[in-house]
Amino acid sequence: MKQENTAPLRVGIAGLGRLGKRHAEQLARHTPGARLVAACSPVAEELDWARETLGVPRLYADYAELLADPEIDAVVLVTPTTLHADQTSAALRAGKHVFVEKPLSLDVATCEAVEAVARDYPDQVAMVGFVRRFDPSYARAKAAIDAGQLGRPFLVRSQTCDQNDPAGFFVRFAPSSGGIFMDCSVHDIDLARWMLGNPKAVRAFASGTIALHPGLTDCGDVDNGLAIVEFEGGQRAMFYASRTLPHGHETTTEVIGTTGTVQIGFGAHADRTEFRNAAGVQHTALPDFFARFEDAFRLEMEAFVAACRGEIAPPLTLSDATEATRIGQAITESLRSGLPVAIA
Numbered sequence: 001m002k003q004e005n006t007a008p009l010r011v012g013i014a015g016l017g018r019l020g021k022r023h024a025e026q027l028a029r030h031t032p033g034a035r036l037v038a039a040c041s042p043v044a045e046e047l048d049w050a051r052e053t054l055g056v057p058r059l060y061a062d063y064a065e066l067l068a069d070p071e072i073d074a075v076v077l078v079t080p081t082t083l084h085a086d087q088t089s090a091a092l093r094a095g096k097h098v099f100v101e102k103p104l105s106l107d108v109a110t111c112e113a114v115e116a117v118a119r120d121y122p123d124q125v126a127m128v129g130f131v132r133r134f135d136p137s138y139a140r141a142k143a144a145i146d147a148g149q150l151g152r153p154f155l156v157r158s159q160t161c162d163q164n165d166p167a168g169f170f171v172r173f174a175p176s177s178g179g180i181f182m183d184c185s186v187h188d189i190d191l192a193r194w195m196l197g198n199p200k201a202v203r204a205f206a207s208g209t210i211a212l213h214p215g216l217t218d219c220g221d222v223d224n225g226l227a228i229v230e231f232e233g234g235q236r237a238m239f240y241a242s243r244t245l246p247h248g249h250e251t252t253t254e255v256i257g258t259t260g261t262v263q264i265g266f267g268a269h270a271d272r273t274e275f276r277n278a279a280g281v282q283h284t285a286l287p288d289f290f291a292r293f294e295d296a297f298r299l300e301m302e303a304f305v306a307a308c309r310g311e312i313a314p315p316l317t318l319s320d321a322t323e324a325t326r327i328g329q330a331i332t333e334s335l336r337s338g339l340p341v342a343i344a
């Protein structure tokens with residue numbers, strides 16, 4: 001299914017919720033080399049939105065019908081996490097390239113089964129959406145590490161922290177998200193692997209607490225979680241995830257090396273304005289992950305389309321998804337058991 005470089009990639013999107021609508025807008029309006037030709041959702045209003053707002057011509061309530069459409073080259077999956085693995089395999093078997101939002105699955109064996117399917121279709125791109133790799137600041141830090149500017153990087157401290165949502169949307173979402181580590185820290189886990197050069201993880205320990213949302217107790221989740229991961233060769237990573245920040249969304253990462261360190265994203269600045277007065281120094285904080293990573297979402301979709309068109313190698317593979325799930329699963333198990341978990 002490799003595309004001629006001149007032909008636009010014909011994309012069908014599945015899932016038009018909170019994030020799916022954003023991806024759809026990117027594909028319809030801002031992604032060079034792509035045309036959003038179809039959309040799929042079981043919710044009629046979402047399909048109406050795709051037709052009326054973006055002019056998407058072909059609309060499907062059933063994912064199997066989307067895959068049966070011969071005029072689609074690539075599928076973008078922004079559906080609930082529990083559907084990702086089966087829908088990825090089905091897209092590959094239908095001859096489509098596939099972009100799947102993170103996480104691929106909450107379970108390592110399921111990730112590996114999807115990887116096995118992908119091996120049967122080596123000419124099709126299968127890429128997982130770890131969007132932070134496309135953020136210009138993270139990319140710059142990674143380039144500096146690769147150029148040796150930190151010496152030997154041995155420690156990553158990384159956090160994903162959301163502003164508190166008193167309505168507790170994520171409490172309802174928690175049973176299907178796999179919990180705070182699989183939902184939020186999976187990004188930090190991927191970043192740690194990337195920044196440290198993909199070392200093998202050997203052990204994880206996690207703890208957490210419920211600061212504001214007791215509704216999480218029923219599904220064994222927390223609204224503030226901490227984890228330490230040990231890698232073969234001595235590298236270490238520390239992760240913090242929170243749903244209860246009072247001021248805004250604050251995703252930060254620090255990489256510590258033998259001759260230097262780099263910090264990314266500290267301060268949660270929404271822009272470059274700061275006010276100083278008798279009360280102190282103030283700036284506006286980022287409201288949510290999309291405001292922080294808007295550019296990265298655009299660049300991520302551009303990279304997927306370029307990979308499908310044969311212009312670049314896929315920057316992320318399903319194996320990256322499997323390894324992040326392997327670590328995320330061990331962390332989650334440790335949170336529940338209270339014990340360190342060996343990673344096979």
Ligand code: NAI
Pocket residue numbers: 014015016017018019020040041042043046062063078079080081083101102103129130131183289
């Ligand atoms: P959502 O619940 O708002 O949207 C899910 C969408 O899937 C809805 O449009 C729903 O109608 C549709 N859907 C449900 N069953 C379907 C089916 N069988 N076929 C086609 N469509 C179906 O969820 P949200 O927040 O948009 O998250 C979607 C995925 O994106 C999740 O896996 C989540 O982990 C991931 N995500 C990734 C982020 C990132 O930073 N990369 C940020 C937010 C979400």
